[in-house]
Amino acid sequence: MEFSILWPINQVQWGAWSSAAITFVFGLLMFLAPRIGFRIRRLQPVGEKPEAIAEGRATMAGFYLGVSLCCLILGPQLFLFMALGFSWLFTAFGRLLAMMSDGANTPYNWVSVVVELVLASAPLALAFGFEA
Template identity: 40%
Template sequence: MQFSIPTDLPGLLPFCAAAVTVLLGLFALFAPGLTLRALRLQPRETRPEAIGEPRSVIAGFWLGVGIVALLFFDQMFIQLCLGAGWLMSGFGRFVSILSDDGSTFVNWITCILMLLLAFAALAPAFGFVS
């Protein structure tokens, strides 16, 4: 298998979304405390194992999906998987904004970022960019 970097917009969008996903995953893997603070969470002193959640659940998923999407960015199914994941994450954030009294600047920026990553992955799959 040969690794290639895209040269056109339909390949570049999902590739960039995958790269951002991998970078976020690496950040969560190697800086779980900062990740929890960025997400406005903190482990309790009675539950120190909670620091493992960003490493396993968040970083593991983002790294797994992101690496596969980097390697196979030109496959429509991979673009759909990456885009659907970010779209549902953005939708969950939007529901939280509406129902959990979470209408803060950080939540809106995070929601917009997730939706932009979803668009970057889904646009080529649905033929919105050529």
């Protein structure tokens, strides 16, 4: 495997790179300031339990940082961008499922679904060969 930093040269690559960069920023926020990240996501640890904050740093930040850094550092490895795109796609699907079955049909969730679908479509376009 060759290490090379992906520098975008067309719109599809810019979209995939931007999705990875935004995912990295989300991960960095959850890693360095999980309470702020929880507040942005409208989540609140019950009783300021340290386990909840650790879960934000570990599970949420870990996946965001790991997948996005692999996409940004390892260059145009299409399977990495496919993993990033499908991760965001399943995030949107999970939110839609919650909106339909858990009564979470709120404007915040609709905006989140749109953002997640945009973050999913950009790397999937690159992975499936849609070149501009």
